Amino acid sequence: MPSYRARFDATVTFTNGGGLQADGFLVDVPSADVTSAEVGELFLDSLGLLMAGEVRLDNLEIVEAAHKGTRGGPSAEGRSDGKPSYVELSHVIRDGMLTLPGLPGPELGKQLTREASREIYAPGTTFEIGLITMVTNTGTYMDSPYHRYADGHDLTGFSLERTADLPAVVVRLEDSGRLGIDTAALATYDVRGKAVLLHTGDDARFGTPEYVENPHFLTRDGAEWLIANGAVLVGIDAANIDDMTDGTRPAHSLLLGADIAIVEHLTNLAEVPPTGATFTATAPRVAGLGTFPVRAYARTS
Known part of the structure; x- marks a missing residue:
């Protein structure tokens, strides 16, 4: 699912006097249809501001972007079906791939082919045994x-x-x-x-x-x-x-x-x-x- 952030200028006045201005501030928001008032609350929470009075937002824009973990912002939501959700974070290792210039790519081959295994096992039973040669700094x-x-x-x-x-x-x-x-x-x-x-x-x-x-x-x-x-x-x-x-x-x-x-x-x-x-x-x-x-x-x- 897409995630969103709000970009805006803000002016805050404090109940004990003084004020604060921010230009181009960004906070994580729960959805694209978040209200200006909700963004204002997230802004205050993100900074931990106390005794804040009026909050005025200008040039408010909601953009699709990965959340960055705004303090007090929307937490990560799980899948609605209750099943675990996983994200692959490793690069696939492929024959000859480049990890870093100067390091050789991996070489993938076969120690035992299916054709050769027919001479070893019963009719209709085959196996393959792979072979890989690589430097240990390969992929992730x-x-x-x-x-x-x-x-x-x-x-x-x-x-x-x-x-x-x-x-x-x-x-x-x-x-x-x-x-x-x-x-x-x-x-x-x-x-x-x-x-x-x-x-x-x-x-x-x-x-x-x-x-x-x-x-x-x-x-x-x-x-x-x-x-x-x-x-x-x-x-x-x-x-x-x-x-x-x-x-x-x-x-x-x-x-x-x-x-x-x-x-x-x-x-x-x-x-x-x-x-x-x-x-x-x-x-x-x-x-x-x-x-x-x-x-x-x-x-x-």
Whole structure:
């Protein structure tokens, strides 16, 4: 179902004197036919304003856009039939696909063909056994501490409690006008105990050389803020969680040093509500590997 936001200019007078003006303010709204009075209430709730008197809205426009989690705004609604709803967040792995320039694409083949299996099994019974050769940084994948640190644990070190059914918060950044995701972009979110999913919109370029041109990334202070505020997993739909021009890789170094799982190259985050969903990304229990593709998905109801 489509979601909507209201854009408007606002003038507020306070009962104890003074006033406030806002230009081009945006809030999430429950539907396209929301009233001006309802938008005004959402505006006040979003800022936590007390002792507000008259609220006047000008240039009110309702636009179809993904919700960004306005405080006091509409919550994510589940399916009317009561059945769980899921959103796929992983890229499909295909033969020869491009994840990042410079990394070889996967090669898919067959260890046992159906034709050859006819010589092994009873008449009418055939099997196929596939074969894949790939670098572990293929498609949508998870990083464990061993990816960065020789003494860090590998993929087997993450319990299911650390990577499955995590409450999720989606940080909308695709129209922020900035590539670096810093503390200012994160500070309004409650991330404690949550999977923090950074929605940049860069996944629209996945599989092309342009994917690595001016990608979004998490800054050092953004990573420090997420650690200090208790995030348990961080995902992003961009080419790298780090600024790829910075060889020190501060986001990887800090998050993995704090034993926080990283999931890179997510997709479809626009389909996940800002709050209320759960996130799962689990990798095979392969000993001695620091990264591996995952099946990542959100449950929205």
